[in-house]
Amino acid sequence: MHEMATIRKACPQANCPPLQGSPDELLSREWLLTDGCGGFSSGSVVDCPTRRYHGYLLSSKRPPLERFLLLASTLDEVVLGPTTVSLSTFEFEGVFHPTGFELLSDFQLQTAQPDPWVEFSYRHAMFKARKRITLLSGQNAVVLSYQIETEKNRSCRLQIAPFVAMRDYHGLCHRGEGMPFQTMAHPDGLWVQSNDDKNISLALTAKTGAMSWKPRTDWWNGFRYRVEQERGFGECEDLCIPGQFEIQGRSTLDCTIVAAGFVESYEDAENIVVEAPAQSSKKKATEPRGDGAVAARLIKAADQFVVRRAGHGVGQDQAADPGSTTILAGYPWFGDWGRDSFISLEGLLLISRRFDEARRVLATFASAQKNGLIPNRFDDYGRDCDYNSVDASLWFIHAADAYLRYSKDQEAWDEFLFDACRRVIVAFCEGTDFDIRLDDDGLVCCGNLYTQITWMDAKCDGVVFTPRNGNPVEINALWYHCLHLVANRCQKADAEFAKRCLALIDASKKSFVAKFWNESAGCLFDCVDVEPDPAIRPNQILAVSLANSPLPAEKATLVLEVVTEELLTPMGLRTLAPDHFRYMGRCTGSPFDRDQAYHNGTVWSWLIGPYVEAHLRVRGSNKRTKRFARRLLEPLVDHLDSAGLGSVSEIFDADAPHEPRGCPAQAWGVAELLRAWEMTRTD
Numbered sequence: 001m002h003e004m005a006t007i008r009k010a011c012p013q014a015n016c017p018p019l020q021g022s023p024d025e026l027l028s029r030e031w032l033l034t035d036g037c038g039g040f041s042s043g044s045v046v047d048c049p050t051r052r053y054h055g056y057l058l059s060s061k062r063p064p065l066e067r068f069l070l071l072a073s074t075l076d077e078v079v080l081g082p083t084t085v086s087l088s089t090f091e092f093e094g095v096f097h098p099t100g101f102e103l104l105s106d107f108q109l110q111t112a113q114p115d116p117w118v119e120f121s122y123r124h125a126m127f128k129a130r131k132r133i134t135l136l137s138g139q140n141a142v143v144l145s146y147q148i149e150t151e152k153n154r155s156c157r158l159q160i161a162p163f164v165a166m167r168d169y170h171g172l173c174h175r176g177e178g179m180p181f182q183t184m185a186h187p188d189g190l191w192v193q194s195n196d197d198k199n200i201s202l203a204l205t206a207k208t209g210a211m212s213w214k215p216r217t218d219w220w221n222g223f224r225y226r227v228e229q230e231r232g233f234g235e236c237e238d239l240c241i242p243g244q245f246e247i248q249g250r251s252t253l254d255c256t257i258v259a260a261g262f263v264e265s266y267e268d269a270e271n272i273v274v275e276a277p278a279q280s281s282k283k284k285a286t287e288p289r290g291d292g293a294v295a296a297r298l299i300k301a302a303d304q305f306v307v308r309r310a311g312h313g314v315g316q317d318q319a320a321d322p323g324s325t326t327i328l329a330g331y332p333w334f335g336d337w338g339r340d341s342f343i344s345l346e347g348l349l350l351i352s353r354r355f356d357e358a359r360r361v362l363a364t365f366a367s368a369q370k371n372g373l374i375p376n377r378f379d380d381y382g383r384d385c386d387y388n389s390v391d392a393s394l395w396f397i398h399a400a401d402a403y404l405r406y407s408k409d410q411e412a413w414d415e416f417l418f419d420a421c422r423r424v425i426v427a428f429c430e431g432t433d434f435d436i437r438l439d440d441d442g443l444v445c446c447g448n449l450y451t452q453i454t455w456m457d458a459k460c461d462g463v464v465f466t467p468r469n470g471n472p473v474e475i476n477a478l479w480y481h482c483l484h485l486v487a488n489r490c491q492k493a494d495a496e497f498a499k500r501c502l503a504l505i506d507a508s509k510k511s512f513v514a515k516f517w518n519e520s521a522g523c524l525f526d527c528v529d530v531e532p533d534p535a536i537r538p539n540q541i542l543a544v545s546l547a548n549s550p551l552p553a554e555k556a557t558l559v560l561e562v563v564t565e566e567l568l569t570p571m572g573l574r575t576l577a578p579d580h581f582r583y584m585g586r587c588t589g590s591p592f593d594r595d596q597a598y599h600n601g602t603v604w605s606w607l608i609g610p611y612v613e614a615h616l617r618v619r620g621s622n623k624r625t626k627r628f629a630r631r632l633l634e635p636l637v638d639h640l641d642s643a644g645l646g647s648v649s650e651i652f653d654a655d656a657p658h659e660p661r662g663c664p665a666q667a668w669g670v671a672e673l674l675r676a677w678e679m680t681r682t683d
Helices: 023-027 226-230 266-270 291-303 338-350 355-366 392-407 410-430 473-489 495-516 538-545 553-567 591-598 605-619 623-641 667-679
Strands: 030-034 040-044 055-062 065-080 083-086 089-092 095-099 104-110 117-124 127-136 141-150 155-168 181-186 189-194 201-206 212-223 237-250 252-261 306-308 325-327 572-574
Touching: 030 117, 030 127, 040 127, 055 141, 055 252, 065 127, 065 141, 065 201, 065 237, 065 252, 089 212, 141 155, 155 189, 155 201, 155 252, 181 212, 181 237, 189 212, 189 237, 189 266, 201 212, 201 237, 201 266, 252 266, 291 338, 291 623, 291 667, 325 338, 325 355, 338 355, 338 392, 338 667, 355 392, 355 410, 392 410, 392 473, 410 473, 410 495, 473 495, 473 538, 495 538, 538 553, 538 572, 538 605, 553 572, 553 605, 572 605, 605 623, 605 667, 623 667
Parallel strands: none
Antiparallel strands: 030 040, 040 055, 055 065, 065 083, 065 155, 089 095, 104 117, 117 127, 127 141, 141 252, 155 237, 181 189, 189 201, 201 252, 212 237, 237 252, 306 325
């Protein structure tokens, strides 16, 4: 065992960038593989789990949600005569055991579909080893492949003991709660069935004829997940080993194991065909580099969030529909959220011209429209949707228009998009759920002191941390913008409705500046209820960035200047100016503490998109301003090589050094960085 304080260099054998640094640095770097259905594999670059969401096989029972951690990890040991060497690494309170990270010599990651993989290479005085984890796209299955090379004619044995979890991916296993599953051993593997009514199954089967399964029951107690403890979840986990695979070899040894979830029988897993990884392993996975390759990296990252959905909506048929597509807001814990999907649509799907999938995303959410509102999110476990959002419906209109601009798909507009957009506008005018209504002055009013229905929606223990009931500034900027979009689109098909939208535009524009302009601060009030809220927040930047703005040019310039001075950081925009009494510089601690900081200072990566767009609208979209804006994006591009490798984190601390927090892979962070990157092209 090693105490953390005694480890000076985590991977002394490694020269590759992902494995350079202290243990704390390496344990904060994460890899992610996705299967296109909501399932994933994830972990740290030293293959030591630091989250309850880290594991080799996390599968979705009802794509893309209702996810379970089936196979947590494996204990891998190479036996050479009397010497047993472990390749694995786990953390317990104050110690690492075993310490396989000391043997790590290389790390490779390939996230591209189909069948993404991660590979760990090890070097020992008596052998070299390679372990590859391949997630099979759309199959709820992961393949573990091993290759051992020893001295000529030296015999060796490889022992692979799986840690089986069989739990909801938000939960934890505890030995005192009893065995969570029952098993049935086979000569070359194991069948596992959960002991509850969730009907969760897992088959572990060897794809190498010489490999055998040896049953045993062995509990390991007290796995520490350091990121969970940092997030205020101090509980440790206990995991069970129900047996181990063994294979004997001489000079070289190759073997493959398949772990398949939700299969009806052990034989189903045996029938999964996998390619031998040994030959493909000779080619190192590389991430593209250089200015011209940034977009390619972001497009590859974007693919991880686009997934198949099996059934959707209240009252909708829940049968699996291979044509239904949705967007996961972030890994590891977010499901599909309307607001996030529509903000992300251009960056994730339209820039890369994935129009069929973009149309299906819009259709998925439109089909669940209720009382004029587009769902804010689909429930993780049931059939219901949450509609508690005032802006998801407006962002839907924005995304629908963007889709039409890129695809020219007039049929989609005629078939369902226009009707969905019209229902949104009618519902806002007539009044709908969550106190959403149009005031007499032509501005949108919504919510009350106990609701949180804008994107600043943090709430914990009944406390709403950013109450924005009344007239929120970005909601009314979106309203004005969306009225323009619909009026322009429906002039021929429904001239009467277009005329109605134009009248609403006039009323909104007359009231917007009068109600929101804060003369003393030279910017916009964040929200107006009984009294205007002078807090300087990034929501006002949308009144500048959106193509249809209610602001005159001189006031748009002033807003940009204030946001730049008070909120701009290298990683995006702060959610509150530092001199405000509610400002919190770090988003750490208990869930209550983190929710309190979530929109009271914390930097959000997605806001870099609206900021860059606002900058180009105010300063002009020329080569000089584009080059300046491109330089603003460089820290987020560099961030692709830290935290969630190849992806963009959800949030960052408001205070320097702006440590990444929240989800290590967030859809709108990736999408808006890609959109901003494309906006600043000068070729």
